[in-house]
Amino acid sequence: MVASNLEYCAETARAEGTSPWYRAPHDEFAIVMEGEIEFEFYQLEEDEKPTHEAGAEIMPADPKGKRMGKITARRGHEVLLPQGSAYQLRSASPGVVLFQTSAGPVSVEKWSEICVLD
Amino acid sequence: MNTEVTPEKVSVIASEPDPVLGYRSFQFGGFKFTRDAYFVHIEWPKGIHTIEVDRFLRAMVRDIGWGFFYGWIFFDDIFGTQNHYGTVDIYAGAYSKGHKDTGVDYLETFNTDDVRVAFETISKDWINEGYDPLSAPLETGSPLGAKQQEASGPLIRGFEPARRMLGLAGDVQPRSDETGHPINRAFADLDYDKPDIEAEPGFEDQIHAFNLFDHIARADVTWNPSFTSITRACICCVTSEEHMLPVIHGNDRNEWFIQLSDEIHWNIQDKNTGNPRGRIVMKSGDVCAMPADIRHQGYSPKRSMLMVLENGTPGLEEKYANGELEPFPITAIRW
Numbered sequence: 199m200v201a202s203n204l205e206y207c208a209e210t211a212r213a214e215g216t217s218p219w220y221r222a223p224h225d226e227f228a229i230v231m232e233g234e235i236e237f238e239f240y241q242l243e244e245d246e247k248p249t250h251e252a253g254a255e256i257m258p259a260d261p262k263g264k265r266m267g268k269i270t271a272r273r274g275h276e277v278l279l280p281q282g283s284a285y286q287l288r289s290a291s292p293g294v295v296l297f298q299t300s301a302g303p304v305s306v307e308k309w310s311e312i313c314v315l316d
Numbered sequence: 317m318n319t320e321v322t323p324e325k326v327s328v329i330a331s332e333p334d335p336v337l338g339y340r341s342f343q344f345g346g347f348k349f350t351r352d353a354y355f356v357h358i359e360w361p362k363g364i365h366t367i368e369v370d371r372f373l374r375a376m377v378r379d380i381g382w383g384f385f386y387g388w389i390f391f392d393d394i395f396g397t398q399n400h401y402g403t404v405d406i407y408a409g410a411y412s413k414g415h416k417d418t419g420v421d422y423l424e425t426f427n428t429d430d431v432r433v434a435f436e437t438i439s440k441d442w443i444n445e446g447y448d449p450l451s452a453p454l455e456t457g458s459p460l461g462a463k464q465q466e467a468s469g470p471l472i473r474g475f476e477p478a479r480r481m482l483g484l485a486g487d488v489q490p491r492s493d494e495t496g497h498p499i500n501r502a503f504a505d506l507d508y509d510k511p512d513i514e515a516e517p518g519f520e521d522q523i524h525a526f527n528l529f530d531h532i533a534r535a536d537v538t539w540n541p542s543f544t545s546i547t548r549a550c551i552c553c554v555t556s557e558e559h560m561l562p563v564i565h566g567n568d569r570n571e572w573f574i575q576l577s578d579e580i581h582w583n584i585q586d587k588n589t590g591n592p593r594g595r596i597v598m599k600s601g602d603v604c605a606m607p608a609d610i611r612h613q614g615y616s617p618k619r620s621m622l623m624v625l626e627n628g629t630p631g632l633e634e635k636y637a638n639g640e641l642e643p644f645p646i647t648a649i650r651w
Contacts (some may be wrong), residue, residue, distance in 0.1 A: 201573075201605070202623060202645050202646060203569075203570050203574035203645060204627055204629070204641075206549070206550035208574065223320040223321065225481075225545075225547040227545040227547065231601075233403070241519070264516065265516050266515065266516055266519040266522060267516045267524060269512065269513050269514070271525055272509065274528055274529030274530065275525050276482075276527075276544070276545065277524075278545075279546075282400060294559070296574070298550060299550075302319040309651050
């Protein structure tokens with residue numbers, strides 16, 4: 199987490215290799231800051247939809263629903279991670295992603311490590 | 317300011333044009349606005365204040381376009397507006413210790429629509445063709461001198477917000493050559509391409525991406541955040557900045573800045589007293605919180621790209637004002 203505004207936040211991640219499958223109970227957005235990253239999307243079945251309040255969570259299993267498609271994004275591109283979808287990121291080499299989302303189960307806070315104090 | 321009572325309607329009253337310079341003066345409630353070749357003079361029952369005309373008009377048109385924004389818009393350390401989301405305070409000296417101590421401060425509350433009409437009326441009379449207060453100074457003409465032909469273009473532009481995400485079907489579309497927005501000179505060295513979207517049949521309207529940097533690079537306005545993506549009440553705005561932010565923004569909630577390119581230098585002051593609190597130079601990749609108890613003003617030596625994250629939850633300003641919420645976003649327990 200790099201920005202925190204009550205329940206909402208911006209999070210950044212190093213993207214390398216293949217990520218888990220994620221889902222969230224609301225839209226999220228990803229901005230590619232560095233690299234080339236593939237976003238794969240599947241439509242969630244009714245029994246796969248998240249039951250938690252906010253933020254992304256890792257799915258317990260691969261999605262079962264219909265494949266929605268794929269987006270390949272590069273520096274400066276913003277990608278919709280739509281509510282109702284499962285999404286996975288893939289990157290052959292290290293990249294950087296900035297997420298606009300809510301704080302949730304996989305959010306990590308390291309303020310004492312990342313803040314500049316003087 | 318009494319938020320319980322709906323103010324009476326107040327109309328702006330225009331004088332005849334000045335016989336020498338051609339500009340009208342305007343009376344709005346207890347405030348009188350007059351301009352000459354170089355300055356705007358603001359009078360109220362207990363005082364008078366002067367602001368350089370370029371500074372004043374740049375602040376005024378943005379105040380209008382932002383719908384009076386979140387919280388306080390200080391045109392300078394003396395004069396400005398505060399948004400109460402239905403009413404607007406116009407104040408002079410109300411947040412200046414010297415004016416308060418000497419009892420010459422003044423504040424009046426108006427209906428939002430009345431203030432918007434008044435400010436639009438003033439702006440239209442005082443802005444000449446060839447001068448665009450929404451452009452950077454290097455990109456436009458001068459506001460100085462006598463009245464010429466009034467500017468013919470729209471008074472405000474570039475303020476249409478996305479409802480979910482720019483470029484989605486049915487939503488606001490990103491800027492492009494086709495919309496009359498070429499890449500700005502300052503960003504000509506960047507590469508712009510489109511993301512590759514491969515949608516399965518039936519899902520063409522459900523997955524989406526666009527080049528955000530391209531959209532920002534094509535802005536023909538400065539210091540004008542445009543909503544690009546919204547999830548629940550989390551609003552992401554992006555903006556193209558050059559020269560100085562023509563207002564000092566007094567927050568009524570936290571906001572966060574993410575510097576996407578180049579750099580901006582920020583002066584941070586205590587919101588109520590104006591006392592200096594700090595100075596931050598943000599460079600590309602830097603992230604900074606602007607707490608709910610400060611005012612800030614930015615200086616961008618070269619055109620830069622800035623992202624702003626806002627929490628648009630209704631009523632949030634009251635929770636910060638009454639102390640229910642701490643003014644700064646990261647409290648000790650999370651450190």
